[in-house]
Amino acid sequence: MKYRALIIGGSAGSFQIVTRILNSLNPTFPLPVMLCLHRLKHVRSGFVEALSLKSNIPVLEPCDKEQLKPGKAYLAPANYHMFVELANRIALSTDEPVNHSRPSIDLSFITASNAYRDKLIGIILSGANRDGAFGLKKVADNGGVTIVQDPTESEVKTMPESALQLTKVDYVYSTDQIIRFLQKL
């Protein structure tokens, strides 16, 4: 297997896209999927249930030190940063927000990239701030595959455009292309 993990970051306008991606994945998808999505501070529950409704793989909010398993999606819990530690374990933190974000997409991407190096696929979707741009650059620097949702298709362009400004990414894809790419894994 060429890859060991998939990580997806998104904010405003990404919920529908993530739902479509999860709905299109084979139940035997060979990688763990980490989802780092911003959400409203006061909405602490219900998000994972909403994502689960149409997902072909289980979506869960992981516990600290939980081991990442292929074919499962791990959603960063509200108000926690989500890191990847050694031995494929998740680590959570209530450390202060980074660029007003907790979870911080940058932090999740950076730690995942340190853990999986060139075996990581990082995808940045629609969103209204710059979070994730630096993280995606790390993924590229470590030889991982980088994908950004086509800004012309994104509901909110800021996040994909910021990522594109900072990094020469491998693919600028529409949602359909992202789905086809993942289905071939």
Added chain:
Amino acid sequence: MTVTDQDFQLFIYALKTSSKYDFSEYSEKSLKRRLTKILADNKMTLNILISKIKNDQEFVEKIIKEITVNTTELFRDPQVWHALRYAILPKLKNNSVINIWHAGCSTGQEVYSMMIVLNEMGLLEKTKLYATDLNEDVIAQAQKGEYKYRFNIGYLDNFDKVIKENPYNYEEYYDVPYEKYFTIDKPSDTIQMCNMLREKPIYKKHDLVKEGNTLYVKFDLILCRNVIIYFNYNLQSKVFDLFHRNLYDNGALVLGMHETILGSYSVKFQKKGHAYYKS
């Protein structure tokens, strides 16, 4: 400035050999981030930081305070407080004394929340609350019981959910005024906890990693929420062992919403709802 693995190890080693603190089994990613922040905040290179650690114990104490994460809220995660009020604490109502330990109490909001719930249940008087933290500054803040109003305004919502409403019976509503427990002063932007609550708990500086039970009592209930996320897998087991040995039989341990007992200790506790009971 980026902190390399080697820098990080040097820092841990310096603390371990020159102070009474050992962070070698802390969760690496969070701690590395804290170290990066400390270097930036203090405008220091790693070499200077390490030499100060070796020669200046006061500086070490300052660093310890900067390294610890102190996030806490009044009635954080209302569903946990519902479980405490309607499932966990009622089991203790016939005890002659109830011993509760808040391990890693931070600035005390959880301790105050607990006292308010206990008082509404008529159990506060016979409860002994012990609250510990590694960071002396946050303990001082807890004892003071004064919080920023604006920052905490959202938590009044949680107060209503836990204290005024009963999630199991929507017809019940307790009209408990905030003033019963704290006064809100908008001009000075403060919430001040009342003296009755401020003076009740026994606060003590305590290191979960290095010290055993220095409170010398056993507990009916231990709360340790969002503390062990900063420990690695091995260290978590050691802390579970400490809790297990110091709980009464059937005593309860309450962890953070996204913390769980993994490994060998998982069989020594029985999970029911939001609590792990010593089995």
